[in-house]
Amino acid sequence: MQLSERQQKIVDIVKERGPITGEQIAKKLSLTRATLRPDLAILTMSGILEARPRVGYYYNGEETGKLGEEFRELEVSNFKSVPIVVKDTTTLYDAVVSMFMEDVDILFVVNSDNYLEGVLSRKDLLKITLGQMDIHKVPVSVMMTRVPNVITITPEASIYQAAKKLLDYEVNALPVIRNHESDGEAKMELIGSISKTTITKIMVELAER
Numbered sequence: 251m252q253l254s255e256r257q258q259k260i261v262d263i264v265k266e267r268g269p270i271t272g273e274q275i276a277k278k279l280s281l282t283r284a285t286l287r288p289d290l291a292i293l294t295m296s297g298i299l300e301a302r303p304r305v306g307y308y309y310n311g312e313e314t315g316k317l318g319e320e321f322r323e324l325e326v327s328n329f330k331s332v333p334i335v336v337k338d339t340t341t342l343y344d345a346v347v348s349m350f351m352e353d354v355d356i357l358f359v360v361n362s363d364n365y366l367e368g369v370l371s372r373k374d375l376l377k378i379t380l381g382q383m384d385i386h387k388v389p390v391s392v393m394m395t396r397v398p399n400v401i402t403i404t405p406e407a408s409i410y411q412a413a414k415k416l417l418d419y420e421v422n423a424l425p426v427i428r429n430h431e432s433d434g435e436a437k438m439e440l441i442g443s444i445s446k447t448t449i450t451k452i453m454v455e456l457a458e459r
Contacts, residue, residue, distance in 0.1 A: 256286075268309050297310055325406060325409070331443055336348055338359050338390060342386075371422070404426070404429075412424060423446070
């Protein structure tokens with residue numbers, strides 16, 4: 251597994267001083283714990299490091315990085331799930347109902363041609379319901395995060411790339427899209443979603459195998 255310069259520094263620190271907490275690693279690198287979170291997640295998912303509650307990180311050995319290599323070879327297309335979709339004209343009230351009926355954290359918003367327009371999170375809807383807005387009349391398009399500010403992934407990307415985006419951007423799910431051009435404009439066809447829960451299941455299955 252090819253490590254970044256910072257990831258290699260983390261491994262060297264843990265080799266020398268492990269078990270060591272994330273806060274202690276961050277202090278040694280003069281960085282924040284939040285900045286290191288994606289790197290630590292990748293190193294633990296790959297099996298190079300192991301984390302124990304109330305103990306810290308310790309070195310597992312480079313040979314266990316085989317799990318990380320397999321993780322990089324898996325394609326999003328083979329693991330994407332059916333996205334929970336609402337139209338951009340759907341009211342915020344109906345979006346709340348859909349979210350809780352489907353028990354999801356994110357709704358994907360599409361237009362009349364089924365191209366991705368934006369996303370709406372559980373946090374977004376919670377803020378709205380606590381405000382003064384008439385959720386029975388206002389459409390989701392008013393409050394959603396709009397394309398191109400939506401973080402997406404393509405079906406050809408690796409599960410590793412999806413996991414890194416989920417960590418880097420601190421989102422719970424990514425829309426899986428296929429790019430098109432229509433009337434001279436770039437369009438995103440929504441063909442699936444990939445979530446943190448899916449990534450976790452994949453890692454458990456790989457480890458058990």
